[in-house]
Amino acid sequence: MQGLVAGKSALVTGGASGIGRATCLALAREGARVAVADQSEEGAAATVAEINRAGGQAIGIALDVTDPAKVEAMMRTTVAAFGRIDCAFNNAGISGVNVDAAGMKTAEWSEQAFDRMIEVNLKSVWLCMKQEILLMLQQGGGGAIVNTASVLGLVGGPFSSAYVAAKHGVVGLTKSAAIEYAEDGIRVNAVCPGYITTPMTEDVMRRRGDQILAKVPARRMGEPEEIAEMVVWLCSDRASFVTGAAYNVDGGYVAA
Numbered sequence: 001m002q003g004l005v006a007g008k009s010a011l012v013t014g015g016a017s018g019i020g021r022a023t024c025l026a027l028a029r030e031g032a033r034v035a036v037a038d039q040s041e042e043g044a045a046a047t048v049a050e051i052n053r054a055g056g057q058a059i060g061i062a063l064d065v066t067d068p069a070k071v072e073a074m075m076r077t078t079v080a081a082f083g084r085i086d087c088a089f090n091n092a093g094i095s096g097v098n099v100d101a102a103g104m105k106t107a108e109w110s111e112q113a114f115d116r117m118i119e120v121n122l123k124s125v126w127l128c129m130k131q132e133i134l135l136m137l138q139q140g141g142g143g144a145i146v147n148t149a150s151v152l153g154l155v156g157g158p159f160s161s162a163y164v165a166a167k168h169g170v171v172g173l174t175k176s177a178a179i180e181y182a183e184d185g186i187r188v189n190a191v192c193p194g195y196i197t198t199p200m201t202e203d204v205m206r207r208r209g210d211q212i213l214a215k216v217p218a219r220r221m222g223e224p225e226e227i228a229e230m231v232v233w234l235c236s237d238r239a240s241f242v243t244g245a246a247y248n249v250d251g252g253y254v255a256a
């Protein structure tokens with residue numbers, strides 16, 4: 001098998017849709033066996049079917065990534081199927097619209113919405129990393145972890161304060177873990193997408209798409225496949241000296 005990640009075993013959360021789905025397909029195309037994890041069992045199964053149809057090897061795992069027992073079970077299921085986990089993409093996430101906070105300023109967010117946003121977009125990344133790191137240490141041979149942050153993990157943005165806080169937290173977690181486990185050969189990086197065409201951005205683009213695109217030097221949305229390219233590379237041995245980095249893939253958004 002040829003490819004950037006040939007022979008590796010990969011785990012992707014949020015693999016049913018958008019960036020996660022595109023990354024599962026790209027990892028499989030580049031030779032990895034892929035565990036597609038998502039709260040949508042049907043969506044994960046669809047990604048798995050697409051990979052298998054193309055001659056790849058994938059399994060689906062249904063879970064809520066905020067449930068620690070389910071996260072541990074996800075690791076066990078993946079190891080049972082593939083023997084080990086070499087690469088993990090912690091990507092499942094939600095936006096303000098999922099917690100009834102779309103369009104709200106900081107003081108308008110409810111405590112419940114704030115807590116759920118932090119739970120899904122930050123704490124779950126730590127829960128997954130914890131298990132992935134423990135497994136990678138135990139199995140030996142290092143590994144590569146990529147976390148999905150956002151351009152909103154690097155700069156602020158209106159109407160998404162808890163999302164912005166969670167994504168800044170993901171960048172911080174990524175850097176700390178990278179320092180701690182560099183000597184063990186475990187690389188930990190973040191990808192920071194700009195505005196990408198996925199179900200997540202449908203609502204915000206409807207409400208203020210013109211304002212957003214005016215701030216993007218490339219004057220367009222990105223495609224999920226353009227994020228997948230960066231993630232596959234970060235997972236691959238080509239990125240062997242890259243750790244603790246947060247790469248924006250954003251059409252120039254953060255540079256402007």
Ligand SMILES: NC(=O)c1ccc[n+]([C@@H]2O[C@H](COP(=O)([O-])OP(=O)(O)OC[C@H]3O[C@@H](n4cnc5c(N)ncnc54)[C@H](O)[C@@H]3O)[C@@H](O)[C@H]2O)c1
Pocket residue numbers: 013014015016017018019020037038039040043063064065066091092093094120148149150151192193194195196197198199200201
């Ligand atoms: N689309 C963008 O413009 C953009 C920009 C920056 C960052 N991101 C980040 O990229 C990641 C993927 O987003 P996307 O745009 O592909 O969105 P998406 O809605 O298409 O996909 C998100 C996936 O995560 C899953 N998910 C959500 N909560 C979950 C949970 N608790 N447990 C398990 N699975 C869960 C959903 O079922 C869905 O399949 C998110 O972390 C998001 O914050 C997206």
